[in-house]
Amino acid sequence: QAAEKGGYAHFMLKEIHEGPRTVQDTLRGRLAKEERIAFPGLSLTPQDLQRFERIAIVGCGTAYHAGAVGKRWLEQWLRRPVEISVASEFRYSDPIVGPDTLVILISQSGETADTLAAMREAKARGATTLAIVNVIGSTLAREADAVILTQAGPEIGVASTKAYLAQLVVLALLGLFLAQLESPGGLPPHLQTLVSALPEMPQLLERCLQQEEAIKALARKLVSSKSFFYLGRGLDYATALEAALKLKEISYLHAEAYPAGEMKHGPLALIEPGVAVIGISTQSLTREKMESNLKEVKARQGTVVVVEPEGVVSDGADERIVLPSAPDYLMPILAIAPLQLLAYYIARERGCDIDQPRNLAKSVTVE
Numbered sequence: 001q002a003a004e005k006g007g008y009a010h011f012m013l014k015e016i017h018e019g020p021r022t023v024q025d026t027l028r029g030r031l032a033k034e035e036r037i038a039f040p041g042l043s044l045t046p047q048d049l050q051r052f053e054r055i056a057i058v059g060c061g062t063a064y065h066a067g068a069v070g071k072r073w074l075e076q077w078l079r080r081p082v083e084i085s086v087a088s089e090f091r092y093s094d095p096i097v098g099p100d101t102l103v104i105l106i107s108q109s110g111e112t113a114d115t116l117a118a119m120r121e122a123k124a125r126g127a128t129t130l131a132i133v134n135v136i137g138s139t140l141a142r143e144a145d146a147v148i149l150t151q152a153g154p155e156i157g158v159a160s161t162k163a164y165l166a167q168l169v170v171l172a173l174l175g176l177f178l179a180q181l182e183s184p185g186g187l188p189p190h191l192q193t194l195v196s197a198l199p200e201m202p203q204l205l206e207r208c209l210q211q212e213e214a215i216k217a218l219a220r221k222l223v224s225s226k227s228f229f230y231l232g233r234g235l236d237y238a239t240a241l242e243a244a245l246k247l248k249e250i251s252y253l254h255a256e257a258y259p260a261g262e263m264k265h266g267p268l269a270l271i272e273p274g275v276a277v278i279g280i281s282t283q284s285l286t287r288e289k290m291e292s293n294l295k296e297v298k299a300r301q302g303t304v305v306v307v308e309p310e311g312v313v314s315d316g317a318d319e320r321i322v323l324p325s326a327p328d329y330l331m332p333i334l335a336i337a338p339l340q341l342l343a344y345y346i347a348r349e350r351g352c353d354i355d356q357p358r359n360l361a362k363s364v365t366v367e
């Protein structure tokens with residue numbers, strides 16, 4: 001096993017470091033000439049897209065969190081409603097899906113029982129099902145109407161890292177591809193900018209990972225915190241959900257993600273010395289609001305860590321994690337990497353069994 005870990009102490013750390021290559025592999029062959037997105041093998045026509053009045057995204061755990069990012073991307077880029085559901089809830093919710101619905105199911109393994117049940121329910125109701133899956137030949141890949149493969153390679157660590165990145169990249173490509181189908185004259189400039197920026201992501205992600213030593217030091221400062229909040233707005237809230245899950249899964253510390261603006265409606269009562277608050281602030285639209293939300297935390301003596309792009313310095317943070325700058329829409333692809341590392345190093349400080357956390361399984365095949 002030591003050889004398989006390639007010199008890393010854990011599969012999780014190895015897989016975090018495989019992030020940039022995973023992004024590159026997932027982009028390969030899908031960014032065609034003249035900066036157009038291509039999905040060889042996916043036969044969706046503009047007429048199909050017109051038929052889909054509704055889009056639903058379904059997944060569990062990390063895959064669900066990738067879907068939470070995807071929901072915002074697709075909704076904004078296609079200007080149509082996109083719903084997101086946890087697979088175990090979707091199935092028994094008498095979902096409003098039918099022949100006019102595209103149901104996107106996201107799963108690393110393609111074997112999660114709840115996600116399979118959700119797919120079968122959607123198919124039974126006449127929806128078109130599209131699986132975003134990492135394992136070729138998995139049940140989800142075989143049964144869905146259409147499949148897009150993420151190219152993360154085998155993921156061994158129970159806590160998903162590189163597969164999440166690959167899911168984000170596929171969702172970004174898919175959103176831009178669908179927008180392209182709708183605009184025969186070419187994408188509007190604000191979306192074309194994203195197509196041009198995608199090839200830069202592996203290298204920017206590599207820069208995020210270069211902060212490893214600083215993050216290790218930050219983990220040592222935070223490890224004795226009694227509780228963690230991850231705050232964000234919009235896309236950053238989706239990142240907060242995934243970052244909090246990483247910490248819970250492998251360190252057994254209590255971590256909760258909250259939309260930053262909602263803190264004052266309850267959870268602010270929990271803030272006191274010894275509570276760590278990670279504020280994710282990558283979106284220019286909400287930066288000032290985030291800053292004032294974090295000041296409210298600081299005033300109650302919580303420890304504030306802000307995650308923000310270079311060139312931006314929020315007031316009042318105790319610690320900063322700096323990200324390379326990229327278009328706001330693509331920041332979730334960068335922001336998660338240092339937070340995966342932070343969860344990893346906090347768990348390591350606590351001596352946890354990182355690759356095999358207690359009570360958890362890599363693939364959950366019971367409902």
Ligand code: G6P
Nearest residue numbers: 061062063107108109112160361
């Ligand atoms: C388990 C794993 C998670 C994963 C979830 C969904 O809970 O521990 O890491 O996100 O299942 O798995 P899937 O294979 O469907 O993405």
